[in-house]
Amino acid sequence: MKYIKRNQQQTRAYNRQLVLQMIYDHSETSRIDIARQTGLTRTTVSDLVSELLTEGLVEEIGQGQSNGGKRPTMLKFIDNQRCLISVDLASHEFKGAVVNLRGQILQKTTLHVGDSNGEEALKLVYELIDRLIDQADIPILGIGIGSPGLINPISGTIDYAVNLDWRDLPLAALIRERYNLPVHVANNSQAAAFAEKTFGAHHDQPNLIVIKIGRGIAASIVINGKPFYGDGPYTGEIGHVVVKENGDLCPCGKRGCLETVASSRFILKRAQNLARQNPSSKLNQLVADPGDITLDTVRQACLMGDNEVNQLIDEVSTYLGMAIANLVCGINIRQVMIAGMITELGDVLINSLQHQLSQHTLAYLAKEIHIEMSQLGKDIVIQGISALLLQRELGIY
């Protein structure tokens, strides 16, 4: 009996998701249309719609056109009845947003992190969420966090985050206890991949590789429209693969990790040094102080024909190109999206990467590999984590 009962519950949950998704995907629809398109009985649809009306996720918006019989009552998803708190801990500042159920950002807050880590960084996370909760003037459906590091996506524990120096931190449990709300924690590059798969320029492609490059570097793989986790949660951790023997010391303790030769932090540091050492560097024509150099400054200096800066980009592309070539050739996924802060480099990096790929793979294969900058911008992790929350809490894709 117990088995049958659980099965009925599962069926009901599945049917509820179907009905909600159908209402979510249409600007308006009716119970009859839902029954027709989902194959569910009218009684089942009516019953589930009543539940959604009571919960305030759906509203009735008057009568629609008749197809011969009685005019149907039209239904609409309510975008602003609940909200999500979505947080991105992956860059040099912690970012958070209050997001509606359509994924639109209603309020945004950032907190300067600097070199804070450990307990201090955790306090900043609480402070950020406190502020966002204060800003939210509608009930909160859940909290989502995109964090760097090795994360168990089921328990939401940060097993190890190098740059924040978090080890075995039960982040989801701590946040859930503090705010008494559903909490989901995912790796920030997986959140970025989720955003690409949901809102990106190639969201309709079944297979994608998304490489997020900012303070850290990680890849995420989408196969048949779903995140690929391999043998565990640590898929795509290419940032701490050693690519340069006896290279610079990485915060993880090794030397020459990919992050030490291709992260945005590395590029900025090198560009600042070039500007300081060479007064005639084009970088010095673009900024008054080397400390003001951004990745966009680096892009402009490349376009102005600065040899040293172009060499720097070629060096970065060589290491990144090798990492991408290994991924692409190993699993035969040909659409690669680059996301994160490094997108500011635009075509300057893409052209160089494409060239490096032709140097490191069979020419025939290199032609088939498409590398593009993500168009989703700086809020990609917030968008992805919001999409993840919608999926986990409401079953909406």
Ligand SMILES: [Zn+2]
């Ligand atoms: Zn490392």
